[in-house]
Amino acid sequence: MVEDKGSGTVINWKRNLFILVVSQFLVISAMTMIIPFLPLYLQDLGVTDPSTLSIWAGVIFGANFLTAFLFSPFWGRMGDKYGRKAMILRSGFGMAVVISLTAFAIGPISLLLLRLLNGVISGFIPASIALVSTNTPKERVGYALGILQSGSVSGAICGPLIGGVLAQKFGYSMVFLITGFCIFIATLVVLFLVKEDFSSSEIKAKQLGNTLTEFKMVTARKPVMSLYVVIFLIQFAIMGVNPLLSIFVEELTSPESVAFFAGITLSVMGFANMLTSPILGRLSDKKGAQYVLIWSMLAVAVLSIPQAFVTDIWQLISLRFLIGLGLGGLLPAVNTLIRIHSPSGMESRTYGFSNSAMYLGTMIGPILGGVVISSIGIRGLFFVSALFLLINVAIVKRKVLPAANNYSGLEKGRKGEEVIAQN
Structure with a gap:
């Protein structure tokens, strides 16, 4: 248990951990569903030349990581200012919308822009790690983060398998909608069930500066x-x-x-x-x-x-x-x-x-x-x-x-x- 001095309540870190493990499993499973058929989806969008297809697939796959790399420090700053749970909710609901919109992409450029946007608002997993690490007793942080990683890895294992089955049965566009729905459900679970011990102090506010500082x-x-x-x-x-x-x-x-x-x-x-x-x-x-x-x-x-x-x-x-x-x-x-x-x-x-x-x-x-x-x-x-x-x-x-x-x-x-x- 961790006491929340701001509210007088007691935070059950084990309960938070269990909920976030399940939520991370859903989010990672959902996000990795699209990996096996991304080049095939591009073919549906009109990219048929093999050499062009490989270039587009590589660029679109990496686009998400590029913007995530650029914006991760900014969202970390916001997490210290407004709370890690707020960052989980921001990322979860945002990705649910953007990934659902991917089902309606009309060409490779629109798909690329949506992947770039998804990287901008991503951060569900890093924010979960930050919340667990700061709301768990220090002597149990290693155990908690190990359990949390198990949820992510198991999702990464199951996601591509589930995505392949769903794509074959319902088509590629439907998988994006299912992915968005799964992330939305996982975020709702966090919204109502996860409790955070967080208070934004004056010291924290003073520490906010530019990224380089x-x-x-x-x-x-x-x-x-x-x-x-x-x-x-x-x-x-x-x-x-x-x-x-x-x-x-x-x-x-x-x-x-x-x-x-x-x-x-x-x-x-x-x-x-x-x-x-x-x-x-x-x-x-x-x-x-x-x-x-x-x-x-x-x-x-x-x-x-x-x-x-x-x-x-x-x-x-x-x-x-x-x-x-x-x-x-x-x-x-x-x-x-x-x-x-x-x-x-x-x-x-x-x-x-x-x-x-x-x-x-x-x-x-x-x-x-x-x-x-x-x-x-x-x-x-x-x-x-x-x-x-x-x-x-x-x-x-x-x-x-x-x-x-x-x-x-x-x-x-x-x-x-x-x-x-x-x-």
Whole structure:
């Protein structure tokens, strides 16, 4: 329980967590429903030339991340000023409308504009993370964020499967309407059932400035800047491989089964991630998120290398499952450390900048991954991914570990003083 001093009520953080896990599952499932058939929807909109189609599909897919990258710090600032729940509601209702309107797109340009707009108003997941991290007892934040990630990952696994079935049965336009409806329902659940402990103080209001000033204030706290680099490199290394994995699957299996095995290869990693996120989150609370982060990332880096030598599809699937087990400890651990080291009253802004770093990695990773494949082949891409993850391990060991250990020591000293004072 967390006491809301402004209202005198008691916030049940476990209840909030459960509701947001279910809501995130609905939102992520809904948003990923459209991924499998986006190029096919473009064909319905009149884009039939194969080379033009691939360009439009890439641009439209990335458009959402571009505007999300640009606007994430702004919405983080608004979250600190008006509350994280308000940002969840803003994003949820806004995306419900925009995605529903996508069903009525009349060409690739209108679809592109709607995707750009969707990125502008997005932020349901980052705001949920900020709300959970600031309304959960500090000693349980790792566990809570691990559980929250399980909801997101399970939604990402189910969404494309559900979207494929619905598109085949009802058509592409109807899937956008169903997606918008699902997000609307999830947002209504948050509106009526989630309670937030939030008060906008004068200190918080004074801290509001331009984006550059706030970025300097946030990154002045060690090791926040290093954590932003870490989260960028995680997304860069992972997303540099994931969207291009079907090319490698094509080498290992027959043409008629490529789609099936590509789906399994991606899904098993997500399933493993979902399994270990709560476990490693709980371990973060007990042993320290910095240690879970460094060992999980080392495991993912080392397991990435054997992928370059596989000769059978099931060898690849097995390795992707093991990598997924390690991935379950990465983002929850980083988000836990960001919560611990963020300046008081600027938590949402700190998460806003971290989400921009994540979106940047998500955009650049597939682009450079394609360049690597054209230069040294798909097997070489696994070595490049492992290299960046090992660089990330070095950054965590040198920059994050000392600051996190210093904070842990101060916290233990403070609690010891409280015990002495009570006695």
